[in-house]
Amino acid sequence: MEAPTPYVELSREQWRDLRLNTPLTLTAEELEELRGVDDPIDLAEVTDIYLPLTRLLNLHFTGARQRSAAVNTFLGDDHAPPPYILGIAGSVAVGKSTTARLLHTLLARWPEHSRVELITTDSFLYPNKVLEERGIPHRKGFPESYDRRALVRFVAEVKAGVPEVRAPVYSHLEYDIVPGAVQTVRRPDILIVEGLNVLQPAPPAALAVNDYFDFSIYVDAKVEDIRTWYVDRFHKLRRTAFADPKSYFSYIADMSEEEATRFARNVWRDVNELNLVENIAPTRGRAGLVLLKGSDHSVRRIRLRRT
Ligand SMILES: Nc1ncnc2c1ncn2[C@@H]1O[C@H](COP(=O)(O)OP(=O)(O)O)[C@@H](O)[C@H]1O
Ligand SMILES: CC(C)(COP(=O)(O)O)[C@@H](O)C(=O)NCCC(=O)O
Numbered sequence: 578m579e580a581p582t583p584y585v586e587l588s589r590e591q592w593r594d595l596r597l598n599t600p601l602t603l604t605a606e607e608l609e610e611l612r613g614v615d616d617p618i619d620l621a622e623v624t625d626i627y628l629p630l631t632r633l634l635n636l637h638f639t640g641a642r643q644r645s646a647a648v649n650t651f652l653g654d655d656h657a658p659p660p661y662i663l664g665i666a667g668s669v670a671v672g673k674s675t676t677a678r679l680l681h682t683l684l685a686r687w688p689e690h691s692r693v694e695l696i697t698t699d700s701f702l703y704p705n706k707v708l709e710e711r712g713i714p715h716r717k718g719f720p721e722s723y724d725r726r727a728l729v730r731f732v733a734e735v736k737a738g739v740p741e742v743r744a745p746v747y748s749h750l751e752y753d754i755v756p757g758a759v760q761t762v763r764r765p766d767i768l769i770v771e772g773l774n775v776l777q778p779a780p781p782a783a784l785a786v787n788d789y790f791d792f793s794i795y796v797d798a799k800v801e802d803i804r805t806w807y808v809d810r811f812h813k814l815r816r817t818a819f820a821d822p823k824s825y826f827s828y829i830a831d832m833s834e835e836e837a838t839r840f841a842r843n844v845w846r847d848v849n850e851l852n853l854v855e856n857i858a859p860t861r862g863r864a865g866l867v868l869l870k871g872s873d874h875s876v877r878r879i880r881l882r883r884t
Pocket of ligand 2: 669697698699700717718771772773774844848849
């Protein structure tokens with residue numbers, strides 16, 4: 578007999594009704610600033626999907642605060658509550674960063690948790706030089722391309738309430754870690770940790786970054802749809818970011834349309850799809866919530882973990 582599913586599955590319409598009276602606190606102009614390259618997200622998506630989601634997260638945050646107060650009561654002390662850690666996982670080009678940036682802004686507009694910080698795990702990729710020394714420059718995004726221990730230490734320190742925790746900074750333009758650049762996180766109410774591999778289990782006897790998560794979201798879609806989004810975004814970037822002479826990919830701006838399509842499809846197949854199938858998709862069942870997108874990027878179904 579198959580194990581019972583821990584998830585309750587809701588249609589977009591059922592989920593939308595769970596917004597109740599959560600107010601819309603975002604304007605169309607602000608949304609424009611937050612959406613990723615080529616992501617068609619609109620205010621209807623924010624209202625139907627993200628407002629119920631922030632209501633759920635607000636309730637969950639309150640529950641976590643109550644749990645930490647219970648531990649204080651037991652120990653007879655008055656320890657400050659630990660930051661609430663939210664993980665966001667999913668494939669390259671699925672739209673995780675739009676989800677993360679939107680939640681960053683929306684959650685910060687609730688008085689209970691106005692201090693929200695966002696970190697993307699590309700900050701913990703090894704610099705290109707190290708990837709080359711290890712013979713894995715074509716494995717960027719695969720588990721071995723990250724300094725896993727530094728990432729776990731970063732999240733552990735934030736969770737422990739260390740006043741200032743620093744992380745490196747990754748640039749998509751330079752396709753590398755920016756030497757000397759740092760992002761500092763100062764005791765937020767909520768830390769969002771977004772990245773391909775945030776739900777990956779730890780090696781034996783080690784801790785994983787998700788051991789520190791209070792909740793996690795997996796952004797999901799059909800592989801064929803994500804491939805189309807990846808290739809379309811690649812063409813968009815070719816006309817915009819890659820046209821910048823400082824871009825690592827500036828040589829792509831000079832390719833013909835057909836050459837660029839072939840290039841993007843090959844990178845998708847040999848790197849990103851492989852990583853999705855081997856490492857990312859198998860972690861979906863560990864998420865607290867799964868957002869299932871249709872081919873137009875809109876969320877069609879939602880799975881929420883009950884147990
Ligand atoms: N080569 C690139 N140059 C500039 N921006 C990029 C490049 N690749 C991805 N991005 C942007 O970086 C962000 C993260 O992209 P990605 O890791 O594919 O995750 P996702 O699409 O799930 O957010 C997105 O906002 C995307 O538009
Ligand atoms: C930087 C990334 C590994 C994503 O990193 P994340 O923030 O999810 O850890 C990815 O966007 C990437 O650049 N992949 C390499 C293959 C490609 O250029 O598509």
